[in-house]
Amino acid sequence: MGEMAVAMQGIYKNFGPVQALINVEFHAKKGEVHGLVGENGAGKSTLIKVLSGTILPTKGQCEVYGQPAVLRSPLQAQSFGIQTVFQELTLVPDLTVADNVLNLREGHHLLGRTSSRALTVQVEKLLSELGVDDINPAAFVRDLTLPHRQMIEIVKAIYRKPKILILDEATSALLTPQVEWLFATVRRLTKEGSTVLFTSHRWEEVKTLTENMTIFRNGEYVGTYGTDSISEDDVTTLMTGRHIGNLYPARVAARSDVRLVVRELHSDVLQNVNLTLHSGEILGIGGLQGQGQRELFLSLFGAAPARGAFEISGRAVTIHSPTDAIRQGMGIGLVPEDRKTEGLFLNLGVLDNVTVPTLSRISRWGFIQSKQQRQFFSTATRSLQIKLANVQQPVSELSGGNQQKVVLAKWLAAKSQILLLYDVTRGVDVGTKHDIYALMVDLAAQGVAILFYSSETAEVVHLAHRVLVMYEGAICEEIDANDLTVSRVVGASFRSSPEVLHG
């Protein structure tokens, strides 16, 4: 039994009436990698914020290496040797890598100067020590790719020689080789006696990296388990408090009538994309991240410039703007990547959000007919079970899962016959995912045509009738139902990549 690095006991945190942490305990030993596991909203992020000094618990005790610690600010947490890499990046885009890593936080004198040349050399040395050789320390952070920014964020934390390093979803933006780099780095740190706390939504990573894990559910502590002594199934059951047997509902056969045809779609990113979408069909879009999937979805919705021919139900149409796509007779609905900026008006009530695309249908002489609005609303939300206090509640107050349901309800209200679902389950808890899958299959059974992209390949594989795999803006392979497995789709995503061919 080693020395305890972190010992937390009886931690409560209330945000107004919401209890985010209820009598939580957490213990991590010196030199181990400890996983924090739970659904969204289970309390792991809140606990991490408590430990990194960004929020103060309502009550509870915390000890760091046996020292009682009240962490009122990130600075105070850092004085206990705690460094956190948050899910949201904290780099300043308009400064260079070197300034971000070293200059911004060191020292106190506002009029103190640093030579950028010396700093750059210093950071270059640091990066090469850590085995990062593809990032230029003199580059501006705004010019870096997301994975590189994430790496710099990690480097910044490691540079300060943390006794406790917290990685909160730090791998979500990393590509496979970079994840391996991170794992190697973490193992070296723990060998040197640091403790690493780790969260990830990818089970494989938690399983590979951690020695022990603590599971949380609904703001409560469930238990701490040795990673080797617990199966994925058990973890899921402990996380959700229920046994989710069949996560994915059974498919319903698609119909034969063609709903949407896209021919020779070109744009800055897309290269000659052709596709046919039948009614009642869930057509999956696969491939590595950033191969043009986002642009495809936006182009079909008229929100990104592209050239190509469209046919809806056999009729040639033009889609130059979202207004065209939404119009009656076209019936296209998009659940975009970022629901908070592209999908919702956060300050408006749920009712208004749901009926925005259908305002022209429920208003007379420019005035909204509130009776009709409510009718539209209740029809649209009947099958969705959105948890809300009242229909005027601002969307910003809802949880991520419920917000996503509001986005979906918009298009149900509009009776969209073509739904473009871009990563619709991102940042949504398992329970809500379940509801969304069921809704998708249900809508398909009613004849709605669905184009579906997900960053979790398993979802695409289990829900789609066919999958089109994209690579560098083009569709490189079509995989039909008989052949549809995760490894097949992932294989197709990689096979087209020359690096992997040689590797």
Next chain:
Amino acid sequence: MVNSRHSTSWTLGKDIPTLLSFMVLAILLAVNAAVDSHFFTGFSLLTFFTDAIPLVLVAIGQFAVILTGGIDLSVGSTVSIANTFVAMYMVQKLGSMVEVSLLMILLGIVAGMVNGIVIHYGRIQPILVTLATMSIYEGVALLILPSPGGSVPTSLTSALTGALMDIPIAVIIMAFLVVLWFWARRTRFVLHLVSIGSDESAARMNGVRVGVIKIAAYGLSGFFAALSGLYLAAQTTSGDPNIGAPLTLLSIAAVVIGGVRLSGGRGSLLGVMAGALILSILGSIMYFAGVSSYYQDLFQGLILLVAVAISSYRRLRNRYMQT
């Protein structure tokens, strides 16, 4: 290899917005020289730089604020306060000149810091706060000196608008400001200004004391506005409660023409100075070309529009190249 990768940091090599503003300035200087054959003789150059100084100073203060993502609409009124204060209270004695100057500078800093304090602690948008203080400070200037008048010691005028060994004082001031910038741009203070304008929450997460830095930025803006008011007093040898009014929008225009990002986080003081000189030289060109000075506002507006169009074209093109 290491050196070739890191050579950009203090040259202007990659700072295209700043380079563009210098190119425009060079063209306009050439045009001016073409319409005024005596331009490169001492007197014209002296007048040109001396006339430009008040705008250069205000624009520098405005630059500090805009770097943080804010804006200061009250600078013009602060100029007027300083200007009327000097005309009202300064007399032809060294003691008085030092005393009044210091007091005036203090007044400017306080006026600026009040903006910063209300913006930060009241969490009110800078444009609203400084719109209100613009009126308030204008009122203060009118209280000090209700109508143009007062007097300024002649020694102040000769000290600030003359020449030292044939070099115009105005040029010495500008050279000093350039040197100051090369020193200041790598200070932690300027980095903090940039970080706040670039991403305020990221700056906070990195331990930048956002409130302190913002208040300092507005204080700096008030400081430079006060200097500008002093210089104007020396130049015009009297006080005028409305003298600063046009400088507010001109200073914002100078900053934008100088290639500074209006939302903050990016820009160079050299660009700002070029922007201010561009706006000043228009008057000179029109005078010598015999165009009515009524057209000056019109041309200033056109230049601003072109500058904004260039920067937005570059941004749009970059966006399309990235996706």
